[in-house]
Amino acid sequence: MADYPIHEYDVLVVGAGGAGLRAAIESSANGAKTGVVTKSLLGKAHTVMAEGGMAASMGNVDDRDNWKVHFADTMRGGQYLNNCHMAEIHAKEAPARVRELEAWGAVFDRTKDGRILQRNFGGHRYPRLAHVGDRTGLEMIRTLQDHGIHQGITFHMETTVLTLLLDGGRCVGAFGYDRERGRFMVFHAKAVVLATGGIGRAFQVTSNSWEYTADGHSLAYLAGAALLDMEFVQFHPTGMVWPPSVKGILVTEGVRGEGGVLRNKDGKRFMFDDIPPLYKSQTADNPDEGWRYTQGDKSARRPPELLTRDHVARCINREVKAGRGSPHGGVFLDIAWIKEKLPNSVEHIKKKLPSMYHQFKQLADIDITQVPMEVGPTTHYMMGGVKVDPQSQMSTVPGLFAAGECGAGLHGANRLGGNSLSDLLVFGKLAGEHAAKFAKANPAARIPMDQVEEAGRKALEPFERGASGENPFAIQHELQKTMQDLVGIVRKEDEMQQALIKIAELRARAARAGITGNREYNNGWHTAMDLNNLLTVSEIVTRAALERKESRGAQFRDDYPQKDEDWGKYNLRVTRDSHGAPNVEKTPTIPIPAELKVIIEEQSK
Amino acid sequence: MATATFRIWRGDSKQAGFKDYTTEVSEGMVVLDVVHKIQAEQANDLAVRWNCKAGKCGSCSAEINGNPKLMCMTRLNSLPLDQPVTVEPMHTFPHIKDLVTDVSWNFRVKEKIQRFTPRKPDAPDGTWRVQQADVDRPQEFRKCIECFLCQDVCHILRDHHMHDKFIGPRFLVYSAAMEMNPIDAADRLKDLHDNGGIGYCNITKCCTKVCPEEIKITDNAIIPLKERVVDEYYDPLRRLFKIFK
Numbered sequence: 001m002a003d004y005p006i007h008e009y010d011v012l013v014v015g016a017g018g019a020g021l022r023a024a025i026e027s028s029a030n031g032a033k034t035g036v037v038t039k040s041l042l043g044k045a046h047t048v049m050a051e052g053g054m055a056a057s058m059g060n061v062d063d064r065d066n067w068k069v070h071f072a073d074t075m076r077g078g079q080y081l082n083n084c085h086m087a088e089i090h091a092k093e094a095p096a097r098v099r100e101l102e103a104w105g106a107v108f109d110r111t112k113d114g115r116i117l118q119r120n121f122g123g124h125r126y127p128r129l130a131h132v133g134d135r136t137g138l139e140m141i142r143t144l145q146d147h148g149i150h151q152g153i154t155f156h157m158e159t160t161v162l163t164l165l166l167d168g169g170r171c172v173g174a175f176g177y178d179r180e181r182g183r184f185m186v187f188h189a190k191a192v193v194l195a196t197g198g199i200g201r202a203f204q205v206t207s208n209s210w211e212y213t214a215d216g217h218s219l220a221y222l223a224g225a226a227l228l229d230m231e232f233v234q235f236h237p238t239g240m241v242w243p244p245s246v247k248g249i250l251v252t253e254g255v256r257g258e259g260g261v262l263r264n265k266d267g268k269r270f271m272f273d274d275i276p277p278l279y280k281s282q283t284a285d286n287p288d289e290g291w292r293y294t295q296g297d298k299s300a301r302r303p304p305e306l307l308t309r310d311h312v313a314r315c316i317n318r319e320v321k322a323g324r325g326s327p328h329g330g331v332f333l334d335i336a337w338i339k340e341k342l343p344n345s346v347e348h349i350k351k352k353l354p355s356m357y358h359q360f361k362q363l364a365d366i367d368i369t370q371v372p373m374e375v376g377p378t379t380h381y382m383m384g385g386v387k388v389d390p391q392s393q394m395s396t397v398p399g400l401f402a403a404g405e406c407g408a409g410l411h412g413a414n415r416l417g418g419n420s421l422s423d424l425l426v427f428g429k430l431a432g433e434h435a436a437k438f439a440k441a442n443p444a445a446r447i448p449m450d451q452v453e454e455a456g457r458k459a460l461e462p463f464e465r466g467a468s469g470e471n472p473f474a475i476q477h478e479l480q481k482t483m484q485d486l487v488g489i490v491r492k493e494d495e496m497q498q499a500l501i502k503i504a505e506l507r508a509r510a511a512r513a514g515i516t517g518n519r520e521y522n523n524g525w526h527t528a529m530d531l532n533n534l535l536t537v538s539e540i541v542t543r544a545a546l547e548r549k550e551s552r553g554a555q556f557r558d559d560y561p562q563k564d565e566d567w568g569k570y571n572l573r574v575t576r577d578s579h580g581a582p583n584v585e586k587t588p589t590i591p592i593p594a595e596l597k598v599i600i601e602e603q604s605k
Numbered sequence: 606m607a608t609a610t611f612r613i614w615r616g617d618s619k620q621a622g623f624k625d626y627t628t629e630v631s632e633g634m635v636v637l638d639v640v641h642k643i644q645a646e647q648a649n650d651l652a653v654r655w656n657c658k659a660g661k662c663g664s665c666s667a668e669i670n671g672n673p674k675l676m677c678m679t680r681l682n683s684l685p686l687d688q689p690v691t692v693e694p695m696h697t698f699p700h701i702k703d704l705v706t707d708v709s710w711n712f713r714v715k716e717k718i719q720r721f722t723p724r725k726p727d728a729p730d731g732t733w734r735v736q737q738a739d740v741d742r743p744q745e746f747r748k749c750i751e752c753f754l755c756q757d758v759c760h761i762l763r764d765h766h767m768h769d770k771f772i773g774p775r776f777l778v779y780s781a782a783m784e785m786n787p788i789d790a791a792d793r794l795k796d797l798h799d800n801g802g803i804g805y806c807n808i809t810k811c812c813t814k815v816c817p818e819e820i821k822i823t824d825n826a827i828i829p830l831k832e833r834v835v836d837e838y839y840d841p842l843r844r845l846f847k848i849f850k
């Protein structure tokens with residue numbers, strides 16, 4: 001029998017982004033012996049990249065804001081497929097979670113009277129995003145990291161979980177390997193929290209890093225947990241489009257929040273042409289009103305550039321397809337124009353959007369204080385994920401919890417910007433707390449050594465095939481192209497059927513992936529092992545998207561371009577059937593209790 | 606399309622050396638793109654650390670033509686491509702493999718520094734009132750992405766290997782961010798003097814020059830901290846004055 005080191009924990013947290021760190025801090029605070037594994041070094045998880053801010057209705061800038069407005073905005077943004085209980089908990093608890101970050105050392109931008117400053121963002125009725133310039137994610141992850149290292153938590157950096165271990169249907173730990181030495185190890189735990197983030201690497205044009213290979217989604221699904229809303233992949237409207245090597249890198253919505261406008265090649269602000277009925281009453285009908293809104297005029301309504309992401313992304317797509325795009329296949333995003341309004345615009349832009357200024361200057365030789373940027377849609381966020389209980393965050397597998405981007409429910413068919421960072425804090429905390437409780441209530445189970453052996457054997461297969469096997473990078477690239485072209489921002493039946501065929505082919509090739517070199521810090525080996533997760537989840541996304549025969553939120557079907565009232569009553573739930581294939585089923589949305597319905601109605605006036 | 610030759614450090618702590626790779630390059634590419642291209646096409650097992658590819662996470666630090674830089678923010682048009690571009694791991698940390706080094710020392714150093722400790726809140730709801738002007742400085746320091754390039758160039762660590770006596774510019778910046786935060790109440794000066802080795806820094810400013818976040822490490826963090834330490838611990842007159850005040 002293999003002799004792998006065994007690490008014993010009450011609670012094992014998989015992931016060290018905002019959700020994982022917050023969960024670990026809470027779990028440890030509840031007396032549970034807590035371990036964290038992360039594929040990267042501490043402080044490098046995807047959360048570090050978040051720019052715009054975290055949504056919390058503190059009302060520091062506009063005192064009309066409160067949890068009810070935030071709740072209603074979230075539900076409207078999600079086209080009412082959200083789990084209303086999660087949306088309620090999130091809206092109520094976000095302010096306390098943000099304040100807590102300040103007590104742990106975060107240094108937010110300030111209002112004139114010295115409180116935490118909040119900014120406008122798409123789909124949020126009032127200025128709601130607590131932020132630090134355009135590097136809010138860095139502030140958040142560093143604060144949690146610097147606090148977390150003093151909480152008695154054990155961190156396993158550059159360590160990857162390959163499989164979850166199960167005992168009679170309960171999750172009892174995980175099997176993984178450390179990148180540096182390539183050694184296998186067992187994590188024996190009473191409860192496991194998944195906080196692995198998203199799936200963006202399944203697509204070619206993406207704002208997401210190498211880590212986003214859908215591990216948590218896939219691990220949970222393979223362990224028998226139900227996934228939810230997997231058809232809803234968010235394409236952010238503004239990614240860089242040029243030069244080619246930076247295509248997909250995010251341009252924060254904060255640019256539009258600060259007054260940036262979208263124009264086509266004829267100089268037209270095309271967003272005024274198409275304002276959805278659901279948002280008509282809240283949207284400015286002329287440029288001047290829009291500008292006043294971004295400058296804090298409370299009587300003004302928000303400019304159409306700040307409509308929800310799904311909508312803005314599709315409008316950009318339409319302009320480009322109609323031949324009205326910019327030279328490199330995007331549209332123009334112009335913040336430089338505000339010099340007409342602000343005498344110190346150059347300094348103002350550099351202060352408000354420092355990393356955007358640098359990003360364009362360094363990567364594209366463009367000075368955004370002087371000329372417009374070129375932008376186009378990029379894969380950004382996964383609304384779908386592990387189905388969890390709204391309060392405890394436990395999945396349908398006992399002992400297995402999920403929080404953050406790999407969980408589902410809060411965002412429904414479309415996430416509002418800024419609602420992810422707050423999601424990480426609110427539900428990360430709950431997951432940590434309830435995982436610790438679960439660990440107290442349930443004694444350790446035995447380690448299923450057969451599963452460990454099997455996982456270890458499988459992980460080494462690519463070495464046996466060596467150089468004669470398939471190149472794992474080539475397979476990954478082909479998958480990304482397939483998903484981009486066939487299951488992207490505009491979807492159709494026949495293309496998605498084609499995608500399924502292609503995914504099956506790639507799966508067969510992935511089973512023959514080969515790798516050279518040794519086990520130490522071998523990126524090729526790692527990529528070969530990631531493939532299974534990416535393929536599993538790509539198939540699930542495609543099958544769910546095929547099933548939902550309507551356009552809603554992030555899902556746009558060319559063959560069913562309208563929203564369908566009946567489909568609005570269902571979420572799609574995916575589980576693994578007895579043959580190991582994904583089973584997609586319609587489940588009724590969570591009924592909205594009367595007291596929450598009243599809020600939604602009040603707020604839609 | 607043009608071609609370029611990249612001379613990349615390959616191997617591990619036992620055996621290592623440069624290896625040349627020639628590959629096609631296109632407009633706008635950064636060094637990390639080329640390394641990835643080589644990894645995908647010619648050397649699947651090439652070890653390299655990266656995450657964001659946007660200069661935000663500080664993972665991809667390396668020495669490019671001898672200069673400490675982020676690979677993801679170094680464009681090819683800033684390098685002479687008529688000669689091979691050398692890419693090496695950071696020298697100041699133990700080598701693991703290819704372009705990857707063991708930076709765990711940095712994480713251990715941080716754990717030993719007195720953590721952020723807030724003073725009593727200003728408002729009954731547990732919040733503080735702080736002016737933007739008073740947090741501009743700590744915010745500058747908190748832009749740090751922990752790329753450790755400043756640690757890599759500092760001669761006290763790089764040439765004199767005083768890792769056990771000097772915390773390095775990154776952690777002087779980290780300490781300064783808390784010392785200058787109007788909400789923090791702890792005092793780290795004695796510790797900076799006794800254990801942090803702040804006295805070893807002789808203000809060469811090499812750290813400031815390489816910081817990708819353009820933090821004025823020396824002028825804004827180290828020198829003011831040094832002044833505070835001196836005020837507190839060396840100036841007998843001023844100390845006496847303080848006692849009587």
Ligand SMILES: Cc1cc2nc3c(=O)[nH]c(=O)nc-3n(C[C@H](O)[C@H](O)[C@H](O)COP(=O)(O)OP(=O)(O)OC[C@H]3O[C@@H](n4cnc5c(N)ncnc54)[C@H](O)[C@@H]3O)c2cc1C
Nearest residue numbers: 015016017019039046047052053161197404405418420421
């Ligand atoms: C460029 C960009 C800008 C954004 N801006 C905003 C914004 O302004 N506001 C907002 O609210 N949201 C924003 N988002 C979204 C938000 O940043 C993410 O959704 C969020 O950070 C995800 O956090 P998380 O904790 O769920 O996961 P992550 O921060 O991605 O962390 C995932 C962790 O899981 C680990 N992991 C994954 N798989 C494994 C495995 N198999 N084994 C071990 N560890 C594993 C990873 O190593 C990592 O530590 C932005 C996203 C991007 C890409």
Ligand code: SF4
Nearest residue numbers: 759806808809810812
């Ligand atoms: S200024 Fe000080 S810390 Fe910076 S490189 Fe020189 S000696 Fe090192």
Ligand code: SF4
Nearest residue numbers: 749750752753755816
């Ligand atoms: S201070 Fe600058 S150079 Fe040093 S680690 Fe931070 S970002 Fe890197």
Ligand code: FES
Nearest residue numbers: 657658663665677
């Ligand atoms: S990859 Fe993040 S800084 Fe280079």
